[in-house]
Amino acid sequence: MKLEDRVALVTGGSSGIGLAVAKAFVARRMRVAIVGRSAERLAAAVQTLGSDRVLAVALDVRDRAGGAQLPGRVVAHFGQLDVLVHSAGANHRGPFASKRVEELAEIVETNLVAPMLLTHAALPYLGKGSAVVSVASLAGKVPLPHEAAYSASKAGLRALSRALEVELRGLGVAVSTICPGPVDTAFLGDAAEVPDIVFSQPMSTADRVAEAVVDALESGRSEIDLPMLSGKLATLGYLSPAFLAALRPLLERRGARNKQRYLSRRG
Numbered sequence: 001m002k003l004e005d006r007v008a009l010v011t012g013g014s015s016g017i018g019l020a021v022a023k024a025f026v027a028r029r030m031r032v033a034i035v036g037r038s039a040e041r042l043a044a045a046v047q048t049l050g051s052d053r054v055l056a057v058a059l060d061v062r063d064r065a066g067g068a069q070l071p072g073r074v075v076a077h078f079g080q081l082d083v084l085v086h087s088a089g090a091n092h093r094g095p096f097a098s099k100r101v102e103e104l105a106e107i108v109e110t111n112l113v114a115p116m117l118l119t120h121a122a123l124p125y126l127g128k129g130s131a132v133v134s135v136a137s138l139a140g141k142v143p144l145p146h147e148a149a150y151s152a153s154k155a156g157l158r159a160l161s162r163a164l165e166v167e168l169r170g171l172g173v174a175v176s177t178i179c180p181g182p183v184d185t186a187f188l189g190d191a192a193e194v195p196d197i198v199f200s201q202p203m204s205t206a207d208r209v210a211e212a213v214v215d216a217l218e219s220g221r222s223e224i225d226l227p228m229l230s231g232k233l234a235t236l237g238y239l240s241p242a243f244l245a246a247l248r249p250l251l252e253r254r255g256a257r258n259k260q261r262y263l264s265r266r267g
């Protein structure tokens, strides 16, 4: 797909990976609608991106009525919609039993239900040659303890995306999934609470993930894991849970060491 002059809708476009994707799109002369809840964060993002090619929409993606109207709002503003990127995400780490029901529901509604319903609402506007990209996670392939609902939501998002990839091909809508390992953004939150095994792999940057999104759009690749080697290991672990169980103690020890280094670097 040629990106120049296309119009994109990026959820979570006010921060981290979504903001890096919006930057990459604007640099390719695309116009972009960015979505997030905080009007302040959106305003700061618009300042960074430059306002002439950007529409900021303050919306909680869990708001079903607002989500249903969102693609139409983008088309009313920019005249078309060619690319939909799902990057808004939520997580609440910690033992499953200690999580409030509202926290568990927020994770699944933000990471899975919202992208599903927004894709559904966008389809009437997405013509031949358009695309949908979902930012899932390697946690959707190698489920993480203390992040059970998050892992389940990302596995669900990947399944949705992979099924639609086949189903929408006939309509000329390309569907891609990006599965990053850890990325150095605000999403990591209190890194001390992140499971050790997450740090067993190299940390990516938001810009690196944005490059993968652009690569998926330009090349039509259906799935990109970041880093690639972690993706291969995750796929092996996914195919053989026994192999993953045998490897897990080693990965956890390596991750614990890397995590300590990361925490002392952050101070």
Ligand SMILES: NC(=O)c1ccc[n+]([C@@H]2O[C@H](COP(=O)([O-])OP(=O)(O)OC[C@H]3O[C@@H](n4cnc5c(N)ncnc54)[C@H](OP(=O)(O)O)[C@@H]3O)[C@@H](O)[C@H]2O)c1
Pocket: 011, 012, 013, 014, 015, 016, 017, 018, 035, 036, 037, 038, 039, 041, 059, 060, 061, 062, 086, 087, 088, 089, 090, 110, 135, 136, 137, 138, 179, 180, 181, 182, 183, 184, 185, 186, 187, 188, 206
């Ligand atoms: N960082 C990582 O290590 C990592 C690894 C793998 C996958 N991912 C995935 O990458 C995606 C982006 O994460 P990030 O690292 O860029 O995090 P981030 O910097 O915290 O950005 C999250 C973005 O999503 C928006 N958002 C969150 N909940 C929302 C809601 N209910 N409605 C609308 N917007 C919402 C946030 O804006 P507001 O808070 O203002 O709403 C913000 O713009 C997520 O789906 C995450 O699961 C991240």
